[in-house]
Amino acid sequence: MQRPLLIALAFALAASPLRADERLNVVASFSILADFVRNVGGDRVNVTALVGPDSDVHVYAPATSDVKRVADSKLLVINGLGLEGWLPRLVQSSGSKAAIVTASNGIAPLKHGSEADPHAWQSVANAKIYVANIRDAVAAANPSDAAAFRSNADRYLAKLDALDAEVRAAVAKIPPERRKVISTHNAFGYFASAYGIEFIAPSGVSTENEPSARDIAAIIRQIKAENIPAVFLENISDDRLIRRIAAETGARVGGTLYSDSLTGEKGAAPTYIELVRHNIKALTSALAD
Numbered sequence: 001m002q003r004p005l006l007i008a009l010a011f012a013l014a015a016s017p018l019r020a021d022e023r024l025n026v027v028a029s030f031s032i033l034a035d036f037v038r039n040v041g042g043d044r045v046n047v048t049a050l051v052g053p054d055s056d057v058h059v060y061a062p063a064t065s066d067v068k069r070v071a072d073s074k075l076l077v078i079n080g081l082g083l084e085g086w087l088p089r090l091v092q093s094s095g096s097k098a099a100i101v102t103a104s105n106g107i108a109p110l111k112h113g114s115e116a117d118p119h120a121w122q123s124v125a126n127a128k129i130y131v132a133n134i135r136d137a138v139a140a141a142n143p144s145d146a147a148a149f150r151s152n153a154d155r156y157l158a159k160l161d162a163l164d165a166e167v168r169a170a171v172a173k174i175p176p177e178r179r180k181v182i183s184t185h186n187a188f189g190y191f192a193s194a195y196g197i198e199f200i201a202p203s204g205v206s207t208e209n210e211p212s213a214r215d216i217a218a219i220i221r222q223i224k225a226e227n228i229p230a231v232f233l234e235n236i237s238d239d240r241l242i243r244r245i246a247a248e249t250g251a252r253v254g255g256t257l258y259s260d261s262l263t264g265e266k267g268a269a270p271t272y273i274e275l276v277r278h279n280i281k282a283l284t285s286a287l288a289d
């Protein structure tokens, strides 16, 4: 780099109202939490997600660079409820002294057997609890910016209230007997219990693999027997199977529902609010009369 450019850069840094090193360094375990932190922290935080957009937080294998990111952070935001099994080792090997906030603290966990369902953010009321926990944690980590964090959080919480009302209004337009879908996702328990759309797992079908012809026949029987108006089967990549389900049952085959991850900027769900809006649109268009 040439000297004049270096000098210009130094001036630019000195003149900016908030230098990078004055911002609170926050690491979130996955993309949805990072979005919450961004909304509360605004330009007073640097936030990165360990598990970025379009990636699976359940099975993440931390990279070497994550050790440094965690070591450099002052606050670590995690979901808890057993979601980030890979995290304790990462924190330990980083030697991090960061405060850790469990964003789901205070939600009422749903249980699958003895295990808690970690996908609590799928209810917008729970997302508000996450945001309040994050607000309190960033304020405690950087008290001089507490007032800004509080007013950012108030603004964002008001948006989440509006979002919750939007979801309820959309569901209210679906005839009650049509509020059920078959889905291979097991991530919508909190959504189902908050908003009254039933998510039914396809019987006897693995959620990991592409369903076989026999699986498809079983799904077709289930749709007919339980009168299910729509299916969301994202792990079927074979269009002929999808068309067969639609042709033999009359059920609508919906598109993608996003559960555990945001998309990149150009995707359908680059923020939590857009993720919820995308899902409710996909559900209502598949379930409308």
Ligand SMILES: [Zn+2]
Binding pocket: 058, 119, 187, 259, 260
């Ligand atoms: Zn999940």
